[in-house]
Amino acid sequence: MIKILDQSTATCLVVHFSGKITGAEYQQFLDALTERFKTGSPVSLVCEMAGFEFYGDFEAAKKDMKFGFNEYKHIHRAALVGDQKWLEWFTRLAGPFTRAEEKHFPEGQLQAACEWAAG
DSSP states (O other): EEOOOOOOOOSSEEEEEEEEEOOHHHHHHHHHHHHHTTOOOOOOEEEEEEEEESSSSSSHHHHHHHHHHHHHGEEEEEEEESSOHHHHHHOOOOGGOOOSSSEOOTTOOOOHHHHHHOO
């Protein structure tokens, strides 16, 4: 499931990911991000991961891959929130290959992640 959270602003998308993500859900995420790109300002992304199990269908995987190679390069800052070990590992591994400034926050630190991303 993907849920756009109320902490989102015109230039910072805050999203909760849980369970298995479908292509239709992923499209809602992409549409919300596209709206923020239209502002012409730097856009930040905060992803809260709770019980996230990756993709529920091939369409979601395909859209995520496209996002990683295209839209993600327009992200100014990206915060990943959650206690899954792979989140911290991913943040460290991906950092040198992206333009975004990335940071991992432990579960329960959503507000701190939002403040950092907006700063």
